[in-house]
Every structure is written in structure tokens, then in C-alpha cells.
Amino acid sequence: MSEKEYYIPNGTYWPIIGSVGISTLLVGFANQMHGASWGASVMALGFAITVFMLFGWLGQVVSESVNGQYNQQVDRSFRWGMSWFIFSEVMFFAAFFGALFYARALSVPWLGGADNNLFTPELWNGFSATWQQIAFTTPGTTLQSGTAISIPTKLVDATGLPALNTILLLLSGVTLTFSHHALRSSKRNQVIGWLIATIALGSAFLGFQVAEYGHAYADGLKLTSGIYGSTFYMLTGFHGFHVTLGAIMLTVILFRVQKGHFTADNHFAFEGVAWYWHFVDVVWLGLFVFVYWV
């Protein structure tokens, strides 16, 4: 399409299908949490509709792009859209990192009696404000919700699996950079090889992360282990979710590379997904430093 024309896409049903899918998913989830027997099946239905919508919508965009219906201006709009979408993800993670820093630097020390908060021993007899092992000498203390607090018997070991996982994810950043370089020099076979390596490293990361959860769970570190367990699982969990998304997107990109959708000068989808992967990688580094180490 010529640069002299504005492009306005025709209407589709995908948005309304997406709304139905996501709403069904969430209503099913809420009912599932409240013990409705049908909750899970409604959730699954909503999930299926959402996935159908994603594939249908993005598939249509890809085919319109391949047919040459888009011009430079549309390309730039996609760039703006993708960039600010990722920024909103950054802010979402920032909320959880903020909770981690606040608890670590302020609220847990305050609960332990730091500064002038002298009342804590009166409120909770035998409360010990240790970072990973929030503990009570009085047995049977529960959260306000009535859930028993699970006190971990061992601390998370930063030098074992987490360090290995860090290496894996960092290497995936390296292989992705090689793939990116190969794409810019129009060497399709190398692009494909390095992309496959990246996806493999990402999948290995996810596998080890599941193993790591298994160990932590066996040692008693659960979502119900107080603020450390909460931030640990929520941060690493959301990160794992984003790695999964990134790996799926890389796989889609892999197929598109095989079909020859990209050229050395024009490969926005590749760049967008690559940047997303680097972003997920950096989030992990932040997690590794702040959740496991410092």
C-alpha cells in the first residue's frame, strides 16, 4: 500500500468475542473460588474463547500485513502501541516490587519494633520479624483470614537452582541477540537455529522453575508463609507467566521466520517480541537480586 494513503481497518467481531471470552473466564474464576462446581468449566470455556480470539485477531493482522495492506504509518502505530503496552507491564511489576521493598525496608522492621513502634510485642507475643521466616513462638497463630501460617524450615538458596536459572535466561538473551543479528544480515537458517535455542533455554528455565517451586513447597515456603512467601510466589509466578507468553510469541515468530515473513529491514514483530523477551529477562535479574539475594 502506498505511503500517500491513510489506512483504516474494516470492522471485525474479534473485539466483542474477546470481551465475551475474558468476562466468561473471570466470572468462571470468581465462581470457582467461591466453590461453584461449574466454575472451572466456565473458566475453561472463557479461556478457549479468548485463545480463539487471539489467534483469529492476530492471524488476520498477520495476513493483512503479509498482503501488503499496511504502510509505514501503521507500522509506527504498532510500535507505539507495543512500547506503551510493555510500559504498562513494567508498572504492573513495579507494584509488586514496591510491595516487596516496602515490606522489606519498612513494615517488617516496624513490626519487629524498629523505630518507635514499641507495641508489637504487646500485640503479638513472640513475633519474630525475620525476613523469610516470619515466625511465632506461640503455636497455632493464623492469618486474619483464618489460614494457618506455614513457616518454612529452610531458607531459599540463591546459589542452587535460581543461579542456574539465571544463567539459562541470560544465555537465552545471548542466543536471541545472535538470532537478531542473523536476521539483520539475512541469514535465515541461523535465525531459525538461534531462535530454537532461545525457546529451548526459556522452556528449560520454566522446567527448573517448577522444580524450584517443588523444593520450596516441600520446605514449607508457601503462599501462606507470610509476606516473603506472598511476594516470592507472586513475583516469580507473574514472571513465569510472562516467560510462558514470551516463549509462545517466540514460537509464533519462529513459524513466521520459516514462512519468510520478515526481511532484514522490516521485521517489527520480531523486534517487538525480542524486546519483550529482553524485558522479561531483566525482570528476572531484578528478582534474582532482590528476592533471592539482597
Add this chain to the structure above:
Amino acid sequence: MTTVTASHDEHHHGPEKGLMRWVKTTNHKDIGTLYLWFAFVMLLIGGALAMGIRMELLQPGLQLMEPQFFNQLTTMHGLIMVFGAIMPAFVGLGNWLIPMMVGAPDMALPRMNNWSFWILPFAGGILLSTFFMEGGAPAFGWTFYAPLSTTFAPDSTDFFIFAVHLLGFSSIMGAINIIATVLNMRAPDMKLMDMPLFVWTWLITSFLLIGAMPVLAGAVTMMLTDRNFGTAFFDATGGGDPVMFQHIFWFFGHPEVYIMILPAFGVVSHIIPTFARKPLFGYSSMVYATASIAFLSYIVWAHHMFLTGMPVAGELYFMYATMLIAVPTGVKVFNWVSTMWRGSMTFETPMLWAISFVFLFTIGGFSGLMLGIAPADIQYHDTYFVVAHFHYVLVTGALWAIIAATFYWLPKWTGKMYNEGLAKVHFWWAVISVNVLFFPQHFLGLAGMPRRIPDYALQFADFNFISSIGGFAFGASFILFTYIIVDCIRNGKPATARPWEGAKGLEWTLAAKAEYHSFNTPPSKELIKSESQHS
């Protein structure tokens, strides 16, 4: 340049036939209309809840409802008005106006634009459905502080949480779209400093939305896991902290306040120059003031929390930072007044709303300054003074600007004129009743009446009675408003392309009723210059 649609040529000339037009549409004018009607319906629902609140407060004692139901009314009134009425109304205005104002044929990402809207009815439906659930709707106030919203909340809270997720998703997509439109679809010859102020304020608001809404999503996600999966983010027994909820919430909540008022500033900056027949005074200072307010809004959040336990250094910092916001806001008020100075003023309906905005919003701004003084806030906190303050900025601020914009651009949307006489009656009716409604609440608060209570001590009876009477009158004014709008759409006299002789802006160069696809070819440099706000 010409506009090309994806596959079918018939889209060139007009909308699709039938109801599916509204479901599938990628047209910014259709989507803007959908947003505005959705916001209007939510405004009426939220207003009905407010009528319930004022009826209960008409006299001391429990008159009509259980306290629990009263709390549901205040909570849902706040949530519906903020997320269902004010925000969608401004997105609707943005959708309608921004492409026309920057000389673009449509929004940058039209299909996503459609999705941003079509999430809203589902989210609104889920939110409203909580009224009919066991245990009733959320009853913890629109700020949903933990542990009221976690440990002590009804089951319906989880539905509320998901509704907030969806609304946030919609707002983020809307904001991304506006950024991409302004920065990428703007007419090639329009420089950033040629853009009308409504475009500027919405651009800056979009950055606030993208920065703040994901944090809200994080906050409600933590609520969700605290409620259902045993995490302890907001539970001190597990090392968390309920005050942390307030920090995260207000990190979203304070930018949110400016999300609702910055586009209003933009609207007023269009209307006042038009009816003063003078260029806007201090255009560039308006832009810089808007940007400063947006920046400051991110670093003042804990002034909502002076009484929740903060180190004194924190209180001082947040107090001084809050005071700073008065400077750029003062610049804006000064500029509006200076624009009117020695202007050839006439007082058509949009101008009446805009001038009363300047007066009444300034009252709300000053009471905000009073609340921002940490030692004084100990007296005002959680009283009706706070209620009076934020209704002056949100009703006579944000909502006033929305109504002003509606009258100002209605001719461009419909090609018809509204009934000027009736509209003036409506204005005076609304502006008097709204002050009867909210002004006495300042005195109630200063005398110590707490907010969010269904019953009160006898000494508050008279002012509450006055306030309620004002409330009913103000509520009734929307019947007239509805009539004026519908009457304009159905029987209005044809309008000219530029119904306000002093109006500047690219949108007034279009046909009386803007074409379905406008600016298929970008406007010329000369046109942009002659229609810009500083000439």
C-alpha cells in the same frame, strides 16, 4: 492522500447498516458516541444511588435502609461515577474530538479502540451485578481499603476485583490509542506546539493512565490473593501491612484524580477563548503547567494518608509537594481569567458552564489546599469537608467540563442546534442546586460530621436537610438535560459549520455535521496556522 479501508470500498462512504455497525465499528465517531452514551447511562445509575444516599440523610435517624445497604450505595456510587461515568465520558470526548483536532482520519489503532469500548459494558455489568449477590455489593467505600475489602468483605468483592481489572485494561488500551493517534496520526504540518489544548491535556492524561492503572491492577490482584489464596500482603500477622494497601492504592489514586481533571482543563481552554473572542492567554504556559501537574501527581500520593501512621519526615515531604501543585493550577486559572479580560464576551450555554467551572473548581482546589496541610488535615480527615472538596472538583469540575463540552460540540456531532433558552434554564437550575447540595457539606465537615455514615447527631440535621433538597433538585436537572439532548438530536434546527463565531480549531472547518470519515486528506499548513489557538 486518500483513505483506504482494508477490503471493502463501501466503507468509504458511510456506516454499515443495522445494529452490527455498533458492534464491529472501527470509526472513532461511532466509538465516541458509544462511550458517551455508556457514560451517560452510568451517570444516571450512579446519580440514582446518590439520590438514595441523600434520601437517607434527609433527616437524622435510620429512615429508609440498613447501614450496610447505605454503605453499598456510597461505595457503588463512587465506583460507578469514577470508572463508569467520568472516565468513559472523557475517553468518549477524546475519541470524537482528537482525530478531528489533529487533522487525522481516525484513531491510530481502530480495532483496539473498539475493544476498549466493548470491554466496558461487560465490566459495568459485572460491577452492577454485585448488588444482586448474596451479602450484597461491596460496602467498603470506593477506596476499598484493606482489611475492610479483604478480611471483612462480602463474596461479591471478587467480582468487583475482576471488574476493576477489566476497566483498567480498557483504560490502558484507550490511553495507548490516544498516544499513538496524537504522535503518529497528527497532520504532517502540525507541530506539537500547534496542537489544541484538549489534545495536549489528553496526551498527558494518557501517560498518567498508563502509569497508574497497572498499579491499580496490582493492588486488586494482591487483594484477590489475600482474600482467596492465603497471601499476607495487607495482613500484619504475616508481616504485611494494611497501610501498604493505601500506599499502592493512592499511588494509583492520586494520578487518577488528575486523569479526571486534566481533560476538563483542556475543554475549558477551548470554550473560554471562543466566547471571549480572544486567543488563549499563555498557551505554552498552559502546556507546561499541565505537564508539571501530571509529574507532581505521581509524588504526592500519601497526602491522602496523613492519619494512617507515617514518619513525620514523610508527612512534611508530602505536604510541601502537595502545596507545589497549587502553582501550575494557579497558572491555569490565571490564564483563563486573563483570556476573558477585555474580551468581547458573550454568555452562550457552554460559556456559562465554563465560567462556573472556573469559579467552582477553584473553590474545590482551595479546599484541597486546606486538606493538604498535614496538621489541619487531622481535623478534616474523613469528614464531610472531604466529601464537599472532592465533589467540588469532580462534579463542578470534571462533570461541568463534560457538560460544557457536550453543549459546545453537540452541533458538530449532530449538525443541529440545541434549544438555547432551555439550556440556560438548565444551567441556572443545575448551578444553583449543586451549590445548595455541596456547599453546606463544608460546614458539616468542619463541625465534625464524619463521611460514610447513614445516621448523624442532631446538630447536623439542618444542613443535611438543605443539602438533600439541593441534591434532589440537582438530580432532577438531569431530566431536563436528557430532554435537551434528545430534543436537539431529533428536532434541532440545522447548525452551521462554525456555530460559534469565535471558535478556532480544525474541527470547525468540517461540515456542520462532521462527515463519517473526516480529514481523508490532511489539512494544509495555512489552515492549521489560522485555526491554532495562539493566533
Add this chain to the structure above:
Amino acid sequence: MSSVIIIVIIVGILLALGSGLLGLLRGGSAGSDKMFRSLVIRVALSLFLFGVLMLSGYMGWIEPNVVVMDATIAK
């Protein structure tokens, strides 16, 4: 000291990542080059950070987060 170095490297990584985003935003061959260069820097810095972390941990300059924050116990 090593925690200061770690923070500085993290800030560097974030800057490189952000500059990559700006390159992505700009598009075209200039943007593409900028993005690629920034991402190479970010990968190199990340590997360096990992090395610093492991070395500091091994040498005992920093210790994994096992901190008792309890003022009452400290007394």
C-alpha cells in the same frame, strides 16, 4: 560497596533496555540499529552483573537475604 556496584549495574541495564525501547519506537534502519546496539549492551551488562553477584557471594561481600529484623531479639 558491592551492593552499590550491583545497583549501578542494574540501573545501567535498565537504561540500555529503555534505549532499546526507544529504538523500537523509532523504527526504520536507524532505530533498528539503535535497538540492536542497546540490547547487546544490556546482555553484556547482565552477564557482568551475574559475575559480580556470584563473586561477591563467594567472597562473602554480600550474603543472601537471611536477616533478622527483630529489634526485640537483637536486644
